[in-house]
Amino acid sequence: MGVKERRARQKKFLRQEILDAASELFVRDGYENVSMRRIADKIEYSPTTIYIYFKDKAELLEQVCKETFGRLVQRLSKIMGQPGDPVERLKRGLIAYIEFGIANPHHYRATFMMLFPEGFDHEKYHKEDSPGMQAFSFLTRGLTDCINAGKMPAMNVDLAAQTLWAGIHGTTSLLITHRTFPWVGRDKVIHSTADTLVTGLQGAA
Amino acid sequence: MGVKERRARQKKFLRQEILDAASELFVRDGYENVSMRRIADKIEYSPTTIYIYFKDKAELLEQVCKETFGRLVQRLSKIMGQPGDPVERLKRGLIAYIEFGIANPHHYRATFMMLFPEGFDHEKYHKEDSPGMQAFSFLTRGLTDCINAGKMPAMNVDLAAQTLWAGIHGTTSLLITHRTFPWVGRDKVIHSTADTLVTGLQGAA
DNA sequence: AGCGTAGAGTTAACACTGTTAAGTTAGTGA
DNA sequence: TCACTAACTTAACAGTGTTAACTCTACGCT
Secondary structure, X not given: OOHHHHHHHHHHHHHHHHHHHHHHHHHHHOHHHOOHHHHHHHHOOOHHHHHHHOOOHHHHHHHHHHHHHHHHHHHHHHHHHOOOOHHHHHHHHHHHHHHHHHHOHHHHHHHHOXXXXXXXOHHHHOOOOOHHHHHHHHHHHXXXXXXXXXXXXXXXXXXXXXXXXXXXXXXXXXXXXXXXXXXXXXXXXHHHHHHHHHHHHHOOO | OOHHHHHHHHHHHHHXXXXXXXXXXXXXXXXHHOOHHHHHHHHOOOHHHHXXXXXXXXXXXXXXXXXXXXXXHHHHHHHHHOOOOHHHHHHXXXXXXXXXXXXXXXXXXXXXXXXXXXOOOHHHHOOOOOHHHHHHHHHHHHHHHHHHOOXXXXXXXXXXXXXXXXXXXXXXXXXXXXXXXXXXXXXXXXXXXXXXXXXXXHOOO
């Protein structure tokens, strides 16, 4: 016995190897500039082997992004768990989100800036475990903390969280796609976004 | 004489016909799902004819988007030219921007959410006449009006405008790509974005 | 009137793409 | 030793953007 297990381990190993190769190429050249044949070349297998482990190119990307965003969730989790002023903590979370997106532009693009293919199962995607949903829940938690601490007025927390998400997503995606736009300064825009959004919510009726 | 002119007119006509066909297909199916051959089929010319009028597919898209964003600039121009409270006017402009993006998702995506191809001439692009720059100048103008009317504190107008742009771009692009996300309500998010951003800037130190 | 030429539009081809069906080959359990 | 299974490969399909080389029409000029 144990032969089945060994095989399963080997299979998992190759699967991870494909994932790593794809990730590296996606990061360097972007999803649409990486072909299945190039990924195959990198791991020295034939292109069709990839299809044994992944349904298609989109699923391969999806898995790569899942890995990456696990790291974002970890980071946010760390920040949101720290003690101190909840408003400052929320701001730090917003900034961490933006900086994560800029540090992983291709992955960020893939998960939040690409149109879903037709016939995509959104029902399933927007359940608890999608990267959007997970990162999003940190916002609602952060806001609730602020309200409970009396630092923010009572409000529709979901609406406020969605407003926050839209704001930080805007800065992230704009800094990614319009890298050469004459920005006043990357850090200035990032901090201004966090400050303006939080101040705006604090001042809401 | 006049024959040269007539030819030029005819040439311009076909050029516009290509542009219209491409626009319709881009709007319906999105840039990457439209092939040069399909555009050619629609106008009943051979695919290579398009290359006589446009350098490549990207330039075709660029021209299509230029047309569309001409309409946005017109709309913003109308709103910003109206009398009344400058703060309300600015908010109306922000909302109009978002709604325009949602109404033209494929064009919006193409101009603001796509990575530029390698070797793209950014210097030239970020001059006065790029769609981003034109729409952007409305923000600085709107903000200056608010400050002059004493409705907003003195501030770095460029930084504030970039913050605003990031905010409204975020809402626009998120509503486009994550259409099926359980939003509290499209209109609610749109208005909340505009209110939060403006309030946030008003409350800035 | 007839010739040469410019240029609009064509056909055929290249080098790619994602993906699938069919085939090979190695290693297992009986 | 044999059959089977799972891993992997080869060959192919239908499509992509794009280019080089060609045709053909209509104009201006002699």
